[in-house]
Each structure stands twice: as structure tokens, then as C-alpha cells.
Amino acid sequence: xxxxxxFTILCFIGLPIWLQSQTIQQKNTRLNRNVPxxxxxxxxxxxxxxxxxxxxxxxxxxxxxxxxxxxxxxxxLTCPLFHQNYPEIEAAYVDYAHKDVxxxxxxxxxxxxEMNGYVQAQNIKERLLQLTEAxxxxxxxxxxxxxxxxxxxxxxxxxxxxxVFLISPEGEVLYGSGRIDAKGLRSALTKxxxxxxHTTQASELNLPHIGRAPQLTNIDSELRVARPDGLTILNTxxxxxxxxxxxxxxxxxxxxxxxxxxxxxxxxxxxxxxHDVHWNNLAPxxxxxxxxxxxxxASPATATAQKGPGDSDTQPRQFWVDISSSKxxxxxxxxxxxxACTSDKCFPLSQQYTIKIExxxxxxxxxxxxxxQSAHKSNPSKTASRRMINMDTSKDGFxxxxxxxxxxxxxxxxxxxxxxxxxxxxxxDTNKDGLISLEELKRSMKSTHIQNP
Numbered sequence: 001x002x003x004x005x006x007f008t009i010l011c012f013i014g015l016p017i018w019l020q021s022q023t024i025q026q027k028n029t030r031l032n033r034n035v036p037x038x039x040x041x042x043x044x045x046x047x048x049x050x051x052x053x054x055x056x057x058x059x060x061x062x063x064x065x066x067x068x069x070x071x072x073x074x075x076x077l078t079c080p081l082f083h084q085n086y087p088e089i090e091a092a093y094v095d096y097a098h099k100d101v102x103x104x105x106x107x108x109x110x111x112x113x114e115m116n117g118y119v120q121a122q123n124i125k126e127r128l129l130q131l132t133e134a135x136x137x138x139x140x141x142x143x144x145x146x147x148x149x150x151x152x153x154x155x156x157x158x159x160x161x162x163x164v165f166l167i168s169p170e171g172e173v174l175y176g177s178g179r180i181d182a183k184g185l186r187s188a189l190t191k192x193x194x195x196x197x198h199t200t201q202a203s204e205l206n207l208p209h210i211g212r213a214p215q216l217t218n219i220d221s222e223l224r225v226a227r228p229d230g231l232t233i234l235n236t237x238x239x240x241x242x243x244x245x246x247x248x249x250x251x252x253x254x255x256x257x258x259x260x261x262x263x264x265x266x267x268x269x270x271x272x273x274x275h276d277v278h279w280n281n282l283a284p285x286x287x288x289x290x291x292x293x294x295x296x297x298a299s300p301a302t303a304t305a306q307k308g309p310g311d312s313d314t315q316p317r318q319f320w321v322d323i324s325s326s327k328x329x330x331x332x333x334x335x336x337x338x339x340a341c342t343s344d345k346c347f348p349l350s351q352q353y354t355i356k357i358e359x360x361x362x363x364x365x366x367x368x369x370x371x372x373q374s375a376h377k378s379n380p381s382k383t384a385s386r387r388m389i390n391m392d393t394s395k396d397g398f399x400x401x402x403x404x405x406x407x408x409x410x411x412x413x414x415x416x417x418x419x420x421x422x423x424x425x426x427x428x429d430t431n432k433d434g435l436i437s438l439e440e441l442k443r444s445m446k447s448t449h450i451q452n453p
Contacts (some may be wrong), residue, residue, distance in 0.1 A: 005281065010167050011027070011279075016334070021291060025084075027088075030161070034162065034373070035158060035159070035160035035178040035319075035363075036158045037286065038158060039127075039158065039178065040157060040158050040159060040160065040163050040165070040176040040178050041156070041157045041158050041159075041165070041176050041447065042165075042173060042175065042176030043172075043173050043174075043176070044172065044173055044179070044400045044419060045171050045172055045173070046062065046065065046156065046157070046167060046171050046172075046173060047063065047156040048060075048062065048156075049061040049147045049152040049153050049156040049157075050064070050148050050152050051064070051106060051128075051146060051147055051148060051152065051153060052148070053131070053134070053145055054126065054128065054131060054143065054144050054145065054146070055128075056124065056125075056128055058204060059145065061152070061153060061156075062171055063147070064104075064171065064355070065167045065169075065171055066171065067130065067168060067169050067195060068101070068102050068169055069099075069100070069102070069104075069111045069167070069168060069174075069189075069192055070102050070104065070167040071089070071092070071093075071096075071101060071103045071104070071164065071165070071167075071185070071189075071242050072104055072105075072106055072153070072157070072164070072165045072167065073089045073103070073104070073105050073106070073142075073162075073164040074105070074106055074108050074111070074154070074159045074160065074161055074162055074163045075107060075117075075120050075134065075144075075161075075162070076107060076108050076109070076110050076111055076119050076130070076161060077110065077116070077130055077133060077134050078110045078112040078113065078114075078115040078116070078132065078138070079109050079110075079111040079112065079161040079162055079434075080112075080115075080160045080212070080213075080433050080434040081088050081113075081161070081402070081432065081434055082162040082180070082208075083138070083210035084210070085104075085179070085182075085435055086138060086140070086162075086180065086203035086207075087127040087203075087205055087207045088180050088185070088202050089103065089142055089164065089180060089185075090140065090141060090142060090187060090199040090207060091182070091201060091202045092182070092186060092189065092200075092206055093141060093142045093203070093206060093294075094141075094191050094195060094200045094236075094340075095196035095198065095199060096193065096207070097198075099193045100193070101189065101192075101193060101195065103142045103143070104125055104142065104143055104144065104145050105134075105140065105142055105144045105145070106144070106145050106153050107127060107130065107131040107134060107141075107144055107145070107146045107357075107427075108146050108147045108149060108151065108154045108159065108161070109113060109121075109147070109151055109154065109362045109363070109364065110130075110364055111161035111363065111364055111365075112364065112365065112433075113233075114250070114268075114270070114302045114316075115213045115251060116213045116435070117270065117271070117273045117314060118130070118273060118274070119248040119250065119272055120248070120362075120364070121149075121274075122238050122241050122245055122248070124146065124149055124222065125243050126244075126272075126274060127146050127147075127240075128146055129148050129274045129275075130228050130274055131144050132434070133274060133390075135211070137208070138210070139207060139208055139209070146176075149241075151362065154362075154366040155314070156200065156314070157176070157316065159277070160342065160363060160407035162178075162179055162180050163177060163178050163179065163180075164176075164177050164179075164180050164181070164185055165177075166188045166192065167289060168192070168233060168281040168420075174188055174191075174192060175182065177305075181216075181299060182202070186199075189448040195351055200378065203344050205327075208218045212396070212398065212434070212435055213235060214432070216333075222259060222306040222309055223306055223315050223316070223317055224315070224316065224318045225266070225268060225312070225317065225318045225319065227252070228254075229353065229355055230250040230254070230255065231253065231254060231266060232252060232253050232255070232258060232358060232359050232360075232363070233250070233251075233253075233356055233357075233359070233360045233362075233364055233443055234251040234252060234253055234357065234358065234359070234360055235253050235356040235358050235359070235360045235361075236250070236251050236299070236352045236353050236354070236355050236356070236360075237353065237356070238351065238352070238362060239352040239353065239354070240349070240354055241429070243351070244275065245272070245351055246271065246272060246275055246338075246340035246341075246349065247269050247270065247271055247272065247277065247286065247336065247338050248266040248269070248270050248272050248340070248341070248426075249267065249268070249269060249334065249336065249353050249355075250266075250270060250412070251265065251266065251267055251268075251334075251353075251355045252265075252266040252268075253265055253266070253288070253357060254404050255359065257323055258328075258358075258359075259328070260327075260328060261296070261323070261325030261326070261327050261329050262323060262324055262325055263323055264320055264321070264322060264323070265298070265320070265321040265322075265355075266318070266320060266321075267288060267318065267319045267320075267321060267324050267334070268286070268307070268316050268317070268318045268319075269313050269316060269317045269318070269336060269338070270316045271316075273314070275342060276342050276343055277314070277340065277341065277342055277433070278312045278341055278342070279307075279308055279309070279312060279313055279314065279315075279338075279339075279341065280312055280339050280341040280346050281307045281311055281312055281313065281318075281425060282311055282356065283307065283322070283339040283346065283348075284339070285305045285307050285338075285342075286304070286305045286317055286336060286337065286338035286339075287302065287303065287304045287305070287315075287336070287337045287338070288302065288303060288319070288334055288335065288336045288337075289301065289334070289335045290302065290321070290332055290333070290334055291332065291333035291334070291335070292328050292332050293330075293331075293332065295325060295326050295329075296323065296324070296325040296329055296332065297320065297323070297324045297325070297329070298321050298322070298323050298324075299322045299324075299331075300319075300321065302320075303319055305317035305319075312341070313363045316319060325422065328357070329357060330356065330357060331354050331356045331357060332354075332355050332357075333352060333353070333354055334352065334353045334354075334355055335351035335352050336350070336351055336352075336353070337349070337350045358362070370410070384438060384441050384445055385438070387441065388441055390407065390440050391403050391404060391407045391436075393406075397437070397438070398435040398436060398437055399435060399436040399441075400435055401410040401425050401434070401435070402426075404421065404425050404436065405418060405421045405425075408424075409419055428440055428444040430443065430444075
């Protein structure tokens with residue numbers, strides 16, 4: 001009895017301490033998994049980088065920052081964590097702009113292509129259209145600039161999708177974080193220019209709440225295909241990048257195709273919402289054709305999409321292609337034929353892409369698809385289901401941080417700080433979309449064997 005009692009006490013004392021230490025050690029990795037392994041640039045001179053103003057004027061980032069303290073914050077239309085946290089940048093702007101600190105968001109490549117239908121811009125005109133959409137949607141006061149199509153700022157600052165930096169008037173990085181950390185940014189600003197007269201809370205600004213994007217069901221259908229975890233987004237290049245591709249191609253590959261040249265290729269064709277595009281189901285459906293290197297075969301090398309519901313729709317057209325090759329190969333060519341239809345025009349187009357069998361490597365991953373809801377859900381454990389029901393007060397099938405924190409406060413005698421609760425929340429939220437799903441809750445309970453709220 002005594003040994004068992006001692007062992008129990010040690011577990012109660014030691015396990016939480018160990019878990020807390022693991023949480024602290026893994027915090028940056030979990031939060032910044034779209035940041036390069038070496039982390040964001042947090043010291044030293046900024047490299048040579050170029051950008052565009054919101055009206056399309058080319059600028060030097062070095063010249064932009066010269067002579068003033070400058071805050072640069074990454075953002076885009078498809079990063080839920082940026083959407084949740086950008087009000088902290090707006091609040092800091094209110095407090096420090098009068099101290100001659102300039103603030104800019106830099107619009108970068110998309111974190112989660114497919115979220116709300118948005119797809120990667122193929123030229124700077126499209127990136128500026130997305131920037132305008134983000135500024136309108138988020139109602140920002142902080143001005144925006146646009147990263148180049150070669151991702152000068154993202155690569156130069158080793159930035160993630162919601163990173164933030166403070167640059168000195170001499171062009172030195174004084175502060176860099178892979179995520180928007182209000183406390184860290186304000187501390188760096190106060191050290192550089194002194195404390196603000198008043199500390200504005202983000203909640204005071206009445207900025208819009210950006211809700212969760214719908215999570216599409218990950219199943220095979222007439223228009224879509226089910227995708228497994230672990231696919232790699234491939235580098236796709238339009239043959240004429242400055243042309244408007246009303247429908248955009250996304251290509252993904254499994255590991256076998258990347259390593260051996262034999263495997264599965266995913267092709268998805270997406271009407272671009274930034275151009276207000278839809279499929280005209282009264283016209284002939286879209287078709288793709290692959291041109292293959294010698295020794296490479298594809299099945300099917302050409303295919304025609306099914307027509308969608310009604311006279312028009314905006315759902316993607318998706319295909320699986322089985323690739324066979326005697327050895328790894330570099331690329332293949334794709335031609336897509338479709339009707340480009342907007343609210344005021346509809347005409348046939350034939351456009352080409354080069355698909356390189358390599359990782360696109362732009363810090364992006366498919367949103368709500370590779371980890372989407374399956375058609376046949378396994379029976380969840382009674383405990384996970386019960387806790388999900390208890391926490392999910394909005395009844396939308398997911399648990400937000402506020403729902404998580406409110407449940408902790410009700411269940412525990414001593415309320416943890418929001419920071420500690422955030423750490424626990426992020427440990428469970430493995431896909432980093434800002435919400436906990438039932439599957440994430442089940443996996444967390446199985447892997448840690450701890451009592452989640």
C-alpha cells in the first residue's frame with residue numbers, strides 16, 4: 001500500500017511537471033511549423049528585399065525601413081491564426097504610430113490554399129487583388145505592402161504565415177517572432193521608443209470576427225476525390241504567368257511519386273474567386289491533357305470533368321492520375337481546356353502548366369482537406385465524444401479556444417492563465433487551424449493519457 005501510495009503521489013506531481021516542460025520545449029515548433037527550421041530572422045541586418053505598394057509600385061524594403069522604426073507583420077487571406085491575432089497589430093499601431101513607428105502588413109503566398117476557395121496568385125496583379133480583398137475583409141488600418149512573386153520578404157526574413165518583426169531605422173532586426181505575440185512585440189517597441197501613453201486593447205477596436213471556413217467532406221464524389229494525409233504540394237508554373245488563368249491548377253504527389261517516379265498524382269482545378277469565376281454547366285465541361293516525358297505513362301493521361309449541379313457552380317474539379325516511370329523524372333506538361341465564365345463574360349480558353357515533381361516549398365498546406373471529415377467516421381470513444389459535446393457550446397462540431405478556456409474555468413478550482421490554457425489548446429490543435437476537432441481530441445487523449453477538460 002505504501003509503495004503504491006508513493007508511486008501515485010509521484011505520478012500526480014511529476015507527470016504535470018514533465019508535461020509542462022515538454023510543452024514549453026515544443027511551443028515554438030508547434031506554433032511555427034511553417035517557419036524554416038532555423039527560425040525567423042530575429043537579429044542582424046535585413047537582407048536586400050523588394051516588394052510592391054498596395055497600388056502596385058515597386059519598392060525597396062530597405063528604403064522603406066530607412067530612418068524609422070518599422071513593424072512588418074505577415075498576413076494573407078487563408079491563415080486562421082493571422083485572422084485571429086491581427087487585432088493585436090492594429091492595437092499596437094494605435095499606441096505607437098504617434099511615436100514615429102511605421103507599421104505594414106506584407107501580403108505573402110497563401111498558407112492554406114483552398115480555404116474559402118482562394119488559390120495561389122500567379123502574378124503580382126492577382127496578389128494585389130488578394131491584398132485588397134484582405135484589407136476589405138479585415139477592415140485594417142495598418143497599411144499593406146505585397147511580397148514579390150519570388151517571395152523576397154518571406155524568404156529574406158524566414159517568415160511564417162503570421163510572423164512579426166521590428167526593424168530599426170538602420171535596417172537591423174531588433175525583434176522577430178514566428179507568431180503575433182503582443183507581449184513580445186510591445187516589449188520590443190517599448191525598449192526602442194518608450195512606453196505608450198495608453199495601452200489599447202485589441203477588443204476595443206471592434207474589428208470583424210473571421211469565422212471558421214467550412215471544412216469540406218473528404219470523400220470521393222463525381223467532382224472531388226478523397227485525399228490522404230501526407231501529400232506534397234508540387235511546384236506548378238503557368239506557361240504565361242501574366243495571363244489571367246481564371247481556373248487555377250493545384251497538383252500534389254504522394255511520397256512514392258516524388259522518390260521513384262511511380263505513384264499517384266492529384267490534380268485539382270479551382271475557379272478563382274478573386275476573378276469571380278464559376279463553371280458554366282451549360283457549356284462543355286473542362287478537360288485536361290498531360291504531355292509526358294519519354295518512358296513515363298499516366299492513367300488517365302486525359303480526362304473530362306463531370307458537370308456540376310445546376311447551370312453553374314464553383315466547386316473544384318479533381319482527379320487522381322496513376323504515374324508509371326522507370327526512374328524519377330523532373331516534370332510534365334498539362335493543358336487545360338475550359339470555359340472561363342464570370343458575371344459578365346464566358347469564353348473558351350486553352351492554357352498550359354508545367355508541373356515539376358518537387359515540393360513547392362512555400363510554407364503552404366492544404367486546408368481542411370487532407371485532414372477533412374471522412375465519409376465513414378469511426379465510432380469515437382465515449383469519453384472524447386462526451387467532452388466534445390460539453391465543450392462545443394456553439395454546436396458547430398469544433399471547439400474554439402474561448403470554449404476550451406471557459407470549460408477549464410468551470411472544471412478546475414484554480415483557473416489557469418490564458419497563456420497556459422493556450423499552450424494546452426495548441427498541443428491538441430495539431431492542424432493549427434485554431435479549432436479542436438473530435439479526431440484531434442481523441443488523438444491527444446490517446447497519446448498523452450491525460451485528462452483533457
